[in-house]
Amino acid sequence: MSKDKTHSGKTSADSILVAFDYQYYYFLWKLLCLRSGESVGLEVKDDVHTELDNNEQVYFQVKHTLKTKTDNTPENLTESDVDLWKTLSNWSKIISDNKDGRGEKFDQLKFVEKTSFILASNKSSSETNSILKAISDYQKAAVEFKDIRTKLEGLSNSSTSKTLKIYINDVLSLTGEVLENYFMKVFFELDVDDIILKCKEAIRADKIVESKIDHVFSGLDSSIREDNFVKIRNGCKIHITFDEFYLKYRRHYDLARNGVLTISEYESALPDKLHQQVFIEQLIEINDVSIDDLEEIARLTVFKLKLKSNIDIWLQQGEITSNEVADFKKDAIEQWRNKYRSSYRGVTDEKDYNNTALKVLDFIREKRLTFCQQSMDTSLSNGTFYDLSDSPVIGWRKDWGKYK
Numbered sequence: 001m002s003k004d005k006t007h008s009g010k011t012s013a014d015s016i017l018v019a020f021d022y023q024y025y026y027f028l029w030k031l032l033c034l035r036s037g038e039s040v041g042l043e044v045k046d047d048v049h050t051e052l053d054n055n056e057q058v059y060f061q062v063k064h065t066l067k068t069k070t071d072n073t074p075e076n077l078t079e080s081d082v083d084l085w086k087t088l089s090n091w092s093k094i095i096s097d098n099k100d101g102r103g104e105k106f107d108q109l110k111f112v113e114k115t116s117f118i119l120a121s122n123k124s125s126s127e128t129n130s131i132l133k134a135i136s137d138y139q140k141a142a143v144e145f146k147d148i149r150t151k152l153e154g155l156s157n158s159s160t161s162k163t164l165k166i167y168i169n170d171v172l173s174l175t176g177e178v179l180e181n182y183f184m185k186v187f188f189e190l191d192v193d194d195i196i197l198k199c200k201e202a203i204r205a206d207k208i209v210e211s212k213i214d215h216v217f218s219g220l221d222s223s224i225r226e227d228n229f230v231k232i233r234n235g236c237k238i239h240i241t242f243d244e245f246y247l248k249y250r251r252h253y254d255l256a257r258n259g260v261l262t263i264s265e266y267e268s269a270l271p272d273k274l275h276q277q278v279f280i281e282q283l284i285e286i287n288d289v290s291i292d293d294l295e296e297i298a299r300l301t302v303f304k305l306k307l308k309s310n311i312d313i314w315l316q317q318g319e320i321t322s323n324e325v326a327d328f329k330k331d332a333i334e335q336w337r338n339k340y341r342s343s344y345r346g347v348t349d350e351k352d353y354n355n356t357a358l359k360v361l362d363f364i365r366e367k368r369l370t371f372c373q374q375s376m377d378t379s380l381s382n383g384t385f386y387d388l389s390d391s392p393v394i395g396w397r398k399d400w401g402k403y404k
Contacts, residue, residue, distance in 0.1 A: 015066050022064035023047055025195040026120060027238075028224060030060070032202035034242045041239040042228070046094075048120075056114055059094070060189075061087040063121040076126040077119075077190055080159065084119065084131070085167035088186070091117050092171045095182060105175050112181045118189050125190040131155070135183055145180045211317035212256035219252040261314055261374055266306035274301055278403050279390035286357040286396050300386060307383030320372060328371045332384050336394045339363050344398050357396035 027042040030050055034040060037053030048060040063083040067075040077084060094100075095108050102108050127133070134151050137143040149172070156168040174182060192198065199221075200213050208216055227248075228238050274280060274297045283289045289296050314320040343360050347353070369381040376384070388394045392403045 015064075018066060019064040022122065022195055023062045024225075024228075025199060026060065026062045026192075028221065029195060029198045029202060031224070031240060031245060032199055032206075032220070034240075034245055036242050039239060039241040041237065044237050044239050056116070058116045058118060059091065060118050060120050061090065063087070063119065063123065065121070065123055069124070074122045074124050074191075074193060077121060077123040077129060077132070077188070078126070079129045079131040079155065080161070080164060081123075082161075082163065082167075083121065083123070085164055085171075087119050089167040089170035091186075092174050092182070095178065096174060105178060108174070108178045109181060112178065112185055116185050116187060117182075118187045120189040120192055122193040122195075123190055125188070132188055135186055139184055145176075145183070148183060149179075206253060208253065208256050211319055212262065215262050216252050216256045219255075220249055223249060223252070259372075261310075261319060261372060263310055263377070263380070264306075264313065266302050266309050268305070268309070270298060270301055270305070274298060277301065277304075277390055278392050279304065279386045282389055282392070282396055282400060282403060283361075286354045286361070288358060288361060300382075303379045303383035304386040304390060305383075307380050307387055310380070324372055328369070329384070329388065332369055332388060333394060335367060335369075336360075336364055336385065336388070340394070347398065350399075353397045353399065356398070357400075361396050 024042070027040065027048045030040045030048055034050075035053075039051045041049045041051075045057070046059040047062040050058045050060075052058070065074050065083075069075055095111055096102060102111055125132070130151065134143060134148050138145060138148055152168055152172055156165050156172070159165055159168070171179070196217075200217050203213050203216050203220075204210070231238055271277070274294065275284065275291050280289070280297055280300070283300070284291050289300070311320070311325055315322065315325070340360050343356050343363075347356050364385050365378075365382055367381055367385075368378070369376045369384055371380075385394065389396070389400075392400065395401065395403060
């Protein structure tokens, strides 16, 4: 048997993985939208469910498709769509579940009264879906319930799919009054394709500045995924109340609101001919680094580029001003100048230049700079001085001005 998967096998696996992630991010979206007194669950009562503060609950069946139309948008949810009827069938069985205490009509009506049912999908809505239109019209009192029943019976009779017939008949098996009330509580949330964008919009709605939204989302996503894994591994259900969410995850929001600059690592390409950078030439001259030590040269270059790229990002996102950058660099230059002048006081012999330069450099490398009242780490502090010596507006030897 070939170990290579067929194309259909790969597609099927991809569909399952994407569907799982889509369901998780739908859960995350609802979690991010929670308000006081509410809760949300994943694979507890349904794919996703929410409990509201008025004793109401919402059951969500979450369906995802990779199939597209000619315009590359997701395929339509059709009136004979298996996802549609499997969902309606599942809910009808939940409503009439004798093991959950709903074998009698009274209990079924009571359950439906406090429950809404939503089919959520990235599938496209379509005006040609007569089932969805009939349900909507019924809820608006534009048609009578008997019209829906007739439509369901007609679809069951005309369908050649045994599976579809079973699902439709599951729905029709509910008693008349229960079925009438059920269809008053069925809704459709279609065209939800970019579910991650929905999550970020929920974060934005909590008054998080635009430039911090991605960072908050990444932090929440990572933490919640990890916690979900631990809960499942320990045999616990994933059900989170607003108070639990507030207690455990509000720190991600606090960090975004306190004005702290988000620092990104430098992961782009390094420039060619690293040893020809002015700041590296200065370090080579004083024997701090050898021209052959490419690993160390690359490390120091990353420090410089990390500083420059973060400043560029902060400026573009409006988190800092050019005046603040100028003041920051001016202060770094003054700190260098004080140490440089005191170190070279009385040094006149050129043979002492390198030793003195190394003392200045070592001292400067120990400095932790502050930018916009935020302490910079060693890589950014060192990177600032490397950037300044690359311009160059500072140097290490007494004759460093020759590099200008």
